[in-house]
Amino acid sequence: MTNETIQNKLTEKFGEKLTEWESPYGLLSFRAPAQMNVEVLEYLFNEPTMRFQFMTDLTGVHFPDRKGEELSVVYHLHNLVDNIRLRLKIYVPVTQPDVNTASKLFSAANWMERETYDFFGINFVGHPNLIRILNVDEMDYFPMRKEYEMEDPTRRDKDDEMFGRG
Amino acid sequence: MSSELQTQSQHHIKLSEESLQKQTTTLNLGPTHPATHGVFQNIMEIDGERVLETVPTIGYIHRAFEKIAERRPYYQITTLTDRLNYCSAPINNMGWHMTIEKLLGLKIPKRVDYMRVIVMELARIADHLVCNSVVAVDTGALTGFTYVFQYREKIYEIFEEVCGSRLTTNMGRVGGFERNFTDALFIKLNDFLNTFPPVMKEFETLLNRNRIFIDRCIGAGPISAERALNYGFTGPNLRATGVDYDVRVAMPYSSYEDFDFKIPTGTVGDVYDRYMVRNDEIWESVSIIKQALEKIKKIENDFPEQKNIFYAPEADKFHLPPKEDVYTKMEALIYHFKIIMGEIDAPAGEVYHSVEGGNGELGFYLISDGGRTPYRLHFRRPCFIYYQAYPEMVEGGLLSDAVIALSSLNVIAGELDA
Numbered sequence: 001m002t003n004e005t006i007q008n009k010l011t012e013k014f015g016e017k018l019t020e021w022e023s024p025y026g027l028l029s030f031r032a033p034a035q036m037n038v039e040v041l042e043y044l045f046n047e048p049t050m051r052f053q054f055m056t057d058l059t060g061v062h063f064p065d066r067k068g069e070e071l072s073v074v075y076h077l078h079n080l081v082d083n084i085r086l087r088l089k090i091y092v093p094v095t096q097p098d099v100n101t102a103s104k105l106f107s108a109a110n111w112m113e114r115e116t117y118d119f120f121g122i123n124f125v126g127h128p129n130l131i132r133i134l135n136v137d138e139m140d141y142f143p144m145r146k147e148y149e150m151e152d153p154t155r156r157d158k159d160d161e162m163f164g165r166g
Numbered sequence: 167m168s169s170e171l172q173t174q175s176q177h178h179i180k181l182s183e184e185s186l187q188k189q190t191t192t193l194n195l196g197p198t199h200p201a202t203h204g205v206f207q208n209i210m211e212i213d214g215e216r217v218l219e220t221v222p223t224i225g226y227i228h229r230a231f232e233k234i235a236e237r238r239p240y241y242q243i244t245t246l247t248d249r250l251n252y253c254s255a256p257i258n259n260m261g262w263h264m265t266i267e268k269l270l271g272l273k274i275p276k277r278v279d280y281m282r283v284i285v286m287e288l289a290r291i292a293d294h295l296v297c298n299s300v301v302a303v304d305t306g307a308l309t310g311f312t313y314v315f316q317y318r319e320k321i322y323e324i325f326e327e328v329c330g331s332r333l334t335t336n337m338g339r340v341g342g343f344e345r346n347f348t349d350a351l352f353i354k355l356n357d358f359l360n361t362f363p364p365v366m367k368e369f370e371t372l373l374n375r376n377r378i379f380i381d382r383c384i385g386a387g388p389i390s391a392e393r394a395l396n397y398g399f400t401g402p403n404l405r406a407t408g409v410d411y412d413v414r415v416a417m418p419y420s421s422y423e424d425f426d427f428k429i430p431t432g433t434v435g436d437v438y439d440r441y442m443v444r445n446d447e448i449w450e451s452v453s454i455i456k457q458a459l460e461k462i463k464k465i466e467n468d469f470p471e472q473k474n475i476f477y478a479p480e481a482d483k484f485h486l487p488p489k490e491d492v493y494t495k496m497e498a499l500i501y502h503f504k505i506i507m508g509e510i511d512a513p514a515g516e517v518y519h520s521v522e523g524g525n526g527e528l529g530f531y532l533i534s535d536g537g538r539t540p541y542r543l544h545f546r547r548p549c550f551i552y553y554q555a556y557p558e559m560v561e562g563g564l565l566s567d568a569v570i571a572l573s574s575l576n577v578i579a580g581e582l583d584a
Contacts, residue, residue: 025268025517055398057518057529059544074531076518076546080395080409083416087518108398111554119232134225134583143233150237160537 001082003028009050013043020089029087037073037090038100044077044086045105052077056085058102058112060120062094062145070094071122075102092122094145101127119144190218193565197226201569203300204579208556208568215564220557224550228583235543239508240266241340241484243543248334250547251581254293254524255335256285256325261521264419265530266340267481269517274478277465278342279421280458281476284355285328285337286420286521287451287458291362292321293524294402294444294451297576301441302373304570305382310369317365320358327351341481346474355459363452370445383438387559387571394435397555400548401526402443403575407435413522420521424461425454437567437574444576483510508538525549525576549581 003023010018010030018040020031032040044052057076064070069091078085092099101124102109113124114133121142124130132139141148156162196207205226211219231246238246247258260282267274295318299311322332327350329337338344373379389399391407404411410429414422430446432439466473477485486505491498504510514536520529529546552575560568 024515027518029516054395056520056527057531057544057546059531061533061542076529076531080411080416085417085518106398107393107396107555108551111550115550132225134228136225143230148233150233 001079001084003084003086006050006084006086009047010040010043014040027085027087029089031089031091034090034092034099037075037088038102038105040088041075041077041102041105044088050079051081052079052086054078054080055102055106055108055112058109058116060116060122060144062120064094064146066091068093071097071120073099073116073122094121097122098125099123100125103127118142121145189213195220195568197223201304203573204577205583206572206577206579210565210568212565215566217560217563217565217568220560220568222553222556224553225583227579231545231584232543235540237539239510239538240512240540241505242508243540244338245334245336247545248336249580250545250584251293251524251528251549251578252333253296253576253578254289255333256289256337257293257521257523258528259335259337260286260420261519261523261528262530263338263340264521265517265519265532266484266512267478268519269512269515269532269534270340270481272341272478272480274342274420275472275475276421276424277462277472277475278477280461280465281343281347282338282420283422283425283458284455285325287454288321288324288358290522290524291448291451292318293576294448297524297574298441298444299369301383301437301570301574302379304573305379307373307376307379310372314365314369317358317362320354320362324351324354324358327354339477339481339486340484342477342485344477344486346476352459355455359452359456359459366445366448366452374442374445380438382566382570383441383574384436385434386437386563386567387574388434388436389555389559390435393555393558394552397558398551399526399555400552401523402447403435403440403526403552405429406432406439406443408433413520413527417520419519425457427454437570440574511536511538520546523548525578525581526552545584547581547584549575549577550584553577553582 006028007021018030018032022029044050056078059074061072061074062070071094072089072091075088076085099122101113103113111133113127114130116122117124117130118132118135119142190211190213193210193212195210196202197205207223209221210217235243235246244259244262247262248255250258295314299314302310325335326332327348329335389407391409394404394407408431410431412429415429427450430443432443487498487501492502512534514534516533518529518531520527526548528548531544532540533542535541560571
């Protein structure tokens with residue numbers, strides 16, 4: 001099984017809905033519409049020729065500059081039989097970050113989705129217990145979003161211009 | 167207690183009617199319980215000795231590594247990886263360096279790969295020794311623990327010889343090592359390889375066929391292969407269920423494809439299987455280290471000029487020049503400052519790289535936008551992913567089984583909470 005065969009099969013099944021096909025460093029990566037994520041994951045899980053039944057990783061990324069699709073959820077799946085990985089990405093707006101939960105398909109997704117909610121505020125619809133996991137329950141913001149500075153935001157000594165550029 | 171006293175003491179504590187009627191006990195195991203080896207809290211509902219329900223609370227030592235990493239130059243993130251699974255810090259360090267090397271597209275010389283393999287396998291032995299001897303302690307056998315810890319000490323002495331530190335090692339650089347292996351290191355390593363196997367043998371004699379140990383461990387905290395895969399288990403805990411997934415074989419890195427070793431597996435995934443898989447892996451690691459030494463010797467015989475290669479020449483902009491040059495040569499001084507001030511850009515790209523850590527697949531998902539710091543860095547921490555199966559593994563079992571199940575999973579709080 002190669003990246004091309006996976007891409008062909010997925011295109012056959014879902015047509016033009018899957019986009020942004022690329023293989024950075026050999027890892028097949030593509031984008032699905034946000035509301036289709038579970039549909040694609042279920043197909044990859046159940047289809048006997050695909051067998052992507054191991055969830056390696058699930059995490060979020062914040063792109064404040066992409067208007068209307070600021071938050072991204074990235075899934076890494078592994079087919080342990082044919083030993084091949086792939087990466088699925090979906091994008092949702094920061095104003096309404098609703099994503100269907102994958103925890104019914106993968107038990108592993110339970111805590112990983114809680115972590116992604118905890119840090120990015122992505123609302124996993126249908127998750128059995130979507131509460132904060134690493135941060136305190138009283139926290140009222142999502143710390144991994146880019147608007148929250150690591151250090152004192154008035155500090156300039158680590159800006160790019162201090163390193164001869166920018 | 168007399169009835170008068172009872173009424174008096176109950177006067178100040180207002181218990182709800184529900185809790186007075188309740189037949190089970192709520193037990194708060196942790197966050198700092200002596201039986202849990204780390205900061206884990208489990209709120210358990212127990213009926214006598216039987217665990218009915220447990221709810222793990224995590225995050226007590228969360229240190230926001232992923233957020234901090236977005237502000238740090240690449241080589242400064244190595245110190246963060248130290249503090250994930252601190253029982254085998256060099257594996258984390260090198261996994262991170264290999265991620266950057268993948269992003270940069272560097273080719274690493276074989277000798278450096280083998281040097282890394284030696285250090286990583288030593289770290290794996292240290293990690294498994296801690297886990298297995300602590301399982302024995304939790305079943306009541308302290309002797310093995312005090313015995314094998316001398317050899318963990320010897321491993322740390324070797325780490326000290328490589329990089330100067332022991333627990334949180336910050337070992338190596340992008341492209342290889344900060345300095346070459348010394349002669350003293352090879353002496354210490356050979357000493358370890360000669361003296362450790364008999365001790366390990368004795369440790370196994372003490373426990374493997376020990377009636378008390380077997381009775382305590384077999385059937386405690388089991389998980390099926392199917393559930394383990396669905397829960398995202400990796401490493402020895404997955405292999406104990408019978409699935410032979412090992413990143414070193416499935417997706418070889420650092421020239422692991424050159425080595426000849428077995429992947430030990432178990433059958434039912436209980437505490438005893440996990441213990442046995444780790445023991446067998448220690449023997450495989452010893453064999454891998456011996457093979458790596460042979461290979462290094464062969465390279466040095468065939469190409470004597472390679473004796474001084476300890477990092478990839480193309481990675482020189484990540485490599486601090488030797489101190490004597492920094493003090494005497496202008497160029498070296500400039501490069502030293504450029505590296506220390508973090509003035510090195512990495513190309514834009516998106517890369518996932520994983521290594522076989524002490525506890526399983528330790529992954530690094532890195533998005534670089536071309537700056538001197540990552541745009542986003544996510545650690546796939548094996549402990550975090552498999553610890554969520556803990557309630558399923560211990561519910562219905564005995565409380566004392568829950569304790570050894572936790573130690574045999576080898577959940578490291580630093581890795582769990584990032």
